[in-house]
Amino acid sequence: MTLNLFEDAALSPLRREELCPGAVVLRGFALPDESAIFEALRHITIAAPFRHMMTPGGFRMSVAMTNCGSYGWVSDSSGYRYDATDPDSGKPWPRMPDVLLKLAQNAAASAGFTNYKPDVCLINRYAPGSRLSLHQDKNERDFDAPIVSVSLGIPAIFLWGGLCRQDRPMRVPLMHGDVVVWGGAARLRYHGVLPIKQEYHRLTGLYRINLAFRKTGRRQTGP
Ligand code: SIN
Numbered sequence: 025m026t027l028n029l030f031e032d033a034a035l036s037p038l039r040r041e042e043l044c045p046g047a048v049v050l051r052g053f054a055l056p057d058e059s060a061i062f063e064a065l066r067h068i069t070i071a072a073p074f075r076h077m078m079t080p081g082g083f084r085m086s087v088a089m090t091n092c093g094s095y096g097w098v099s100d101s102s103g104y105r106y107d108a109t110d111p112d113s114g115k116p117w118p119r120m121p122d123v124l125l126k127l128a129q130n131a132a133a134s135a136g137f138t139n140y141k142p143d144v145c146l147i148n149r150y151a152p153g154s155r156l157s158l159h160q161d162k163n164e165r166d167f168d169a170p171i172v173s174v175s176l177g178i179p180a181i182f183l184w185g186g187l188c189r190q191d192r193p194m195r196v197p198l199m200h201g202d203v204v205v206w207g208g209a210a211r212l213r214y215h216g217v218l219p220i221k222q223e224y225h226r227l228t229g230l231y232r233i234n235l236a237f238r239k240t241g242r243r244q245t246g247p
């Protein structure tokens with residue numbers, strides 16, 4: 025019997041690319057859920073529309089954002105934080121739909137992180153020219169849980185850096201349906217997104233949408 029690794033890889037339903045220990049790109053992982061994801065996003069963005077938040081330094085972010093889950097990531101003149109209430113509506117964020125929760129849990133499990141319980145999904149919308157500068161996801165209290173990041177719509181170049189801001193980042197093209205999971209030794213890696221090019225996608229038009237699942241580590245109820 026001959027073992028043809030290339031043939032096996034070609035037959036594999038899941039194309040997996042390791043960025044470093046603890047970080048993996050799952051190519052096309054979200055595609056089977058495409059229509060359910062967009063239906064869920066339609067409901068979320070009616071209840072909590074996209075908005076451009078202000079940085080603590082007083083700049084309007086080029087990426088428009090909203091959230092679903094028990095918490096939402098918010099930024100304003102007083103800083104970055106997780107808040108159970110949408111400051112624009114004064115209401116709780118829309119709950120995280122099952123299709124999104126299951127997608128995040130399955131992606132995390134495929135990357136080796138079992139029992140993932142994200143309590144926030146930050147939804148980023150990038151118009152042409154929008155970018156996200158290099159940053160670490162460190163507003164959470166729980167660094168044991170991974171980040172699951174789902175790319176939808178027009179492509180982006182994801183910057184995958186090191187644990188120091190100065191580390192030269194890799195450039196990773198992310199396409200519609202790709203999911204990146206990072207945790208463990210990679211949990212605090214710097215990352216960002218280069219300015220989005222003007223392209224058209226059949227489902228999102230000129231936009232790129234990113235779903236960033238996190239576990240804040242905050243209690244579900246309490247003071
Ligand atoms: C993020 O870092 O929150 C989003 C990354 C991305 O849009 O791919």
Ligand code: FE2
Nearest residue numbers: 159160161215
């Ligand atoms: Fe991030």
